[in-house]
Amino acid sequence: MLIDQGTKALALARLSQQNRIPLFGDWLGLQLAFNPGTVMSLGSGSTWLLTLVAAAASVALLIAATRARAAGWAVVIGLLLGGAVGNLLDRLLAPPGFGVGHVTDFLAYGNLFIGNLADVLIGVGVGLGLLLYLLGAQRSRDGERRGAAVDA
Template structure:
């Protein structure tokens, strides 16, 4: 199974970061996310490729090795398509999607700061590159390679570590964005506080207000 969910969160991530970086985080600049993302992506890519090589070396196609009963087991397949083997006859389309997903993720990481953003985007990037390597380097041909899957989730589908990385990264992005969307705009809050503390807000002696006050007293 190949999961490409990084693209739809790109605009939301960039929009939410401006609200999350405030106060102390603004005074003390957070590290750029791209460096952390690249480091996490490299580790994820290595883990993904090593597990795929072990699966090909130790498992036979069609066999099934239970890990957690019938819920999770090992079963080696070479998937030419995406999730649930969708698009099996158009592997090159998923190669193009993989390249775009990698480019978008790196572009977002360059614009953001913060360790959390770096880890989340690094997980997505590592998983995307992991499956992209299969598309480019695995048989039957360059750009149309079959993705190595070996993690069978019951009878639903079979995936790999790259898929786990992408799903984990997208979930972490959602957890980061939800609190950011709920935080009030600090600039607006400062403007309200300044108006509330100003002398004019407490004792407004404008002519119109004075006239109304005298009229009401009569």
Template structure:
């Protein structure tokens, strides 16, 4: 399977798992229910987040919609030059996470392009996230690592990201 197609398949997997878990969360946790997974560390509780990480920027949801759309577009464009297996997995995860957040922003209440992201994994009261957030965080960490190690995206030694 070609790297671009592999990236798309991985992104679709992330999107499906994230949306399925959000569907479960909105069904099972919608009455303010909380489920303890690891006492003091992780519990499941529903939070509809209009902002970004740590609920910042709640008044500018449309900015996050545009940022997610731009991220999806850039990854789709850059992904066409993939030759590296490591970059394929990183960009696939980032594409899946950005796409599922974009879909939340576009189609969830309260309004088109101003939707709230479904968060439900509470990390000891520090913050609440979802599956896509986990994938995005890990993907960004590996993106940084691959960039620092100068791992080529397009299979050309000595070149990190290709020019557009």
């Protein structure tokens, strides 16, 4: 969260909305953008609602963090919480005003969208969470098969 806010401050100081600095050709670059919505500006007309959802998600993730029993799930929750709070701070404190602030973005993924470090944390957290879930479901099915073979 702190690193996210630091990178956003650096982006505000060094980048412009008009010029893109290429990092990997046209695939990835640096360009300043302000997003009132979610990914690809979805929900841009409901910034206040997104702020409420982000606040509720942050509280739920904080509660989940206190109940995490496995290190992997604690990491997932930490990544999601860091990303959610990073973008929530923008919504609360950035212009145009409290609760309707636009998220500062600067990582330009080709011509698809522009995101930030908090978005990366959320994406990695979701991917890792999905992987842990699938691995847990596979272990459960493997255990059921072994149990069925013993019962037969």
